[in-house]
Amino acid sequence: MEKLKKYISVKDEDQFYHQGAVELLVFNFLLILTILTIWLFKNHRFRFLHETGGAMLYGLVMGLIIQYATKASDVEGGTVYECEKLKSGRSTLLLNITNQVYEYQYKREVSHHNVNGHQGNAMLQKRHFFRNLGSILTYAFLGTAISCIIIGLIMYGFVKAMVHIGQLKEWEFHFTDCLFFGSLMSATDPVTVLAIFHELHVDTDLYTLLFGESVLNDAVAIVLTYSISIYSPKENPNTFDAAAFFQSVGNFLGIFAGSFAMGSSYAIVTALLTKFTKLCEFPMLETGLFFLLSWSAFLSAEAAGLTGIVAVLFCGVTQAHYTYNNLSPDSKMRTKQLFEFMNFLAENVIFCYMGLALFTFQNHIFNPFFIFGAFVAVFVARACNIYPLTFLLNLGRKQKIARNFQHMMMFSGLRGAIAFALAIQDTESQPKQMMFTTALLIVLFTVWVFGGGTTPMLTWLQIRVGVDPDEDLKAEAASQSASNPDKNTTKAESAWLFRIWYSFDHKYLKPILTHAGPPLTTTLPEWCNPVARLLTSPSAYEDQLKDDDTDYIINNDELTENYESSAHTPVWDRTGSTQATGKEDIHEGDLGLGGYKLQLEHTAHQPQMNSLA
């Protein structure tokens, strides 16, 4: 079909198309090779090199081959440069392995990379996430800001020194450029570490702290980078311009809030659509709707001048919490597997691509001084983020974050896809090219060295592995109730946040957006009754009478409030986990507890219904 182009005598385009197919094919083969290697590694339980590291390595080798084996013909034929001319000389994506076509693909995959990973895991980790919400928010917002400023300051010092020894010109590198570099290098991506944590069943609190930090930290870093990039003081770029500064801060808040709102709105629309249409009879349609509306969140945010990735991230989190529960069992599985697959593919695509970029990108500037500075800055900034903030958090937390956990968090400050993507956005000027090269090296180094060193590090820090989160929580609660009668302060850290949110979510959001929860007629004030009746799912009334899934949620809420002063912990734990992960782990855990649990729930359920009515 494509060959019809040959009919027209314009040879160039045809050759260009073939070239495109060949290059895409090379990339495809890299991925296939990666997949086979992953299997080999998994098969031999070889954890030193994670699949992302492997993908990068293959990309690297292929890039080396492309660079040195085809250099001569490239320069002579000029086909590749012709392609760049077509893009009017702009180099948003300078890799000659790809064309404009591919660029688009690539951007979307970055976004999927985010939403999917988070979506899947968010469900599993929801309970621990809320328990540690305060700490996570602190690390993500305050920590990222600290990291950005520290890296910016250190780099500014290095830049000054470079100007002094004549390696750079004064006007080439401003303080805002240093902050820009600081913000993009603040996006951590511990995908490698988390994968190993997940596989080895590392302590769930540590997992959640790291996971939660990296989810929100990406969003913060992306918006921060953008805000800094549009900071434009009127006069000398090195002087402080208060108006421009506050405008940047305003931009940051506006874009963050806007993207959040955009993402959540789409999720709410999807939830309402899946709730009020009986679409669930046709799983394919549901999955299609879920996919398209999530993607629309990305596109809408981009079209509105917000950040698509952040929007799709929050859209995904909300979808996982509400919409996902409205889906039929069949579409739940389809949707989950579809996103899992796209996540898997996108992750390998981007890490392969990073490896390729090291040798095929044409405008690398390797400045050893700058690179050394960046490594120091990234290391110091991570330390200034983790240790002081943990010290402050531990003042408030009863369940302290232990020393070895802190070291592990320090160690897990890998840089990955987001830092790379932010750096490759702009490689026009020399400073930006220097930043890109440096960012790429830091990503490669951290993924290989820190990623590869995760397992030895866990052993060295004596962090326990093989933890069953259910058993863990049960044992913990039991030992606390035995040894510490004052245990109601143990979880106090984010209990108030947890309780307020859960109560609001359970009473209003769940009943509006899903089939679960108590009828709105019982939770909303009486004058809202007409609206409440319209929005309440018919099944909510039925569920009031029988022992259904909703009971889990009701109990969850109530038992959570009882958590600190009663002995119901095992039940709370079971129901919490059932709600979070759905059907799958209903077969896991202590089945002997099942009868007891159901009975207890049934009795616990009645008083609450009355108290709500």
Next chain:
Amino acid sequence: MEKLKKYISVKDEDQFYHQGAVELLVFNFLLILTILTIWLFKNHRFRFLHETGGAMLYGLVMGLIIQYATKASDVEGGTVYECEKLKSGRSTLLLNITNQVYEYQYKREVSHHNVNGHQGNAMLQKRHFFRNLGSILTYAFLGTAISCIIIGLIMYGFVKAMVHIGQLKEWEFHFTDCLFFGSLMSATDPVTVLAIFHELHVDTDLYTLLFGESVLNDAVAIVLTYSISIYSPKENPNTFDAAAFFQSVGNFLGIFAGSFAMGSSYAIVTALLTKFTKLCEFPMLETGLFFLLSWSAFLSAEAAGLTGIVAVLFCGVTQAHYTYNNLSPDSKMRTKQLFEFMNFLAENVIFCYMGLALFTFQNHIFNPFFIFGAFVAVFVARACNIYPLTFLLNLGRKQKIARNFQHMMMFSGLRGAIAFALAIQDTESQPKQMMFTTALLIVLFTVWVFGGGTTPMLTWLQIRVGVDPDEDLKAEAASQSASNPDKNTTKAESAWLFRIWYSFDHKYLKPILTHAGPPLTTTLPEWCNPVARLLTSPSAYEDQLKDDDTDYIINNDELTENYESSAHTPVWDRTGSTQATGKEDIHEGDLGLGGYKLQLEHTAHQPQMNSLA
């Protein structure tokens, strides 16, 4: 992230990017609307308008709005035309709703559209497919050639007449152009009709004839179109140049065979990879490999100057027959659902797109004379394809293709995605633009009118619906064995083809490429033993001893040979269908027969093993 572009003061690109997001979003909303409408239709069992027709309708309405609501600003702002300039003025894709990015995406989806639909269905229809193989091949190859020539001749007549009345200039439209139009209009796409057939359980033979024809017919039409497009007689394009003609014929055969070989090779590689690695422990990796290798088949064919769609089509068919059986149950489901989803999405994307194209394509040439001629030509060519060929086939077939089946096949000659895609490839010259406009109108008309009229037509032609294929075949065989003792000639039509292929497939291909089948050591000559031992799956030896899946195949093969002279028909039927559709229909059909069947197979199995050894 994307917003970083704003940092650079090039406003145009930023605006272009936003424009792109908005346009993609509009398209997204169209799809979401389509999905919701599909649900509404399905919910009300409303079969008059198939989802593809609905998708086109929405595209049409949106195109109308875009065309008339935004015309002024387009002309003034010029943003859209700027984009076309970037592509150096070539108009492989002139729709201003999209950019080069989208074009690429679109091509791939056409290819998925093909391979997936066929892959899923090919499994179900395999048995009937082989029974009707002779007829299907006749319709697909001979029928498509006839259709191409008839349309070409009729259009040439119309063109001559148009030249006569002064609507066209002699040199604008050659006979090869008419043949080109004939070949692209010969690709039938009865997706609408087949969907309804599937839903209503129309007679399986009719379904298979139509389905088989449309699968292979696409491949033939695509290669034919390409071959005609590169036919370049040295002198006057209207004179016959024997050398160039035979070169075109050679091209056709070469490209067809090459694409077939390329597709099958990839499938064989995938089969061997999935057989000899124990990848099946990690379903995601298997699915990834399956996906990437299938896509590589497309890319390789394109890179080699063959046709990617045809390669991926044959790759898909082979994957479904061999590789799919090597997958673990989990990846089988994942892979099937992934391709189903992509098929669903791609189908709706392309039909939406067609609707959009009617109003947003800038260079339509509506020539009523040409359009009228094309409608007549398509209709006449379909008649010249179906009726004479069926007459000839019926001479050889004992189980004749009935009159009402012929009318239904005539009626089901819809034109769809492939005709559209072939026509949009080249819209440079005025004749090509006229062809594109005409092809689009024919697609819209046939999908809406014939697609919508399928159910009334079935009633009018008194074609029975609600057929259970298993019961059907059983009843048929039973009635034949009662009324017609000479039944061994009933299936003779393609029994020899069927038998040769099945025997070869069962003895050599299945054991080499999958875990099923008898050990190669028993089927290959003795001197091949070392190789045979290497290639035979360990499970093949085990299966020799126990009653496993392989038995079905073995019996299938043996019973097929017995089919014409023994009373084992019901067993053949059950085992044949089990092999073709796998686990799913093991729960269907006559369960009372189960015990009998297994026992019979077990006894039937022993003698054959001996005869093979």
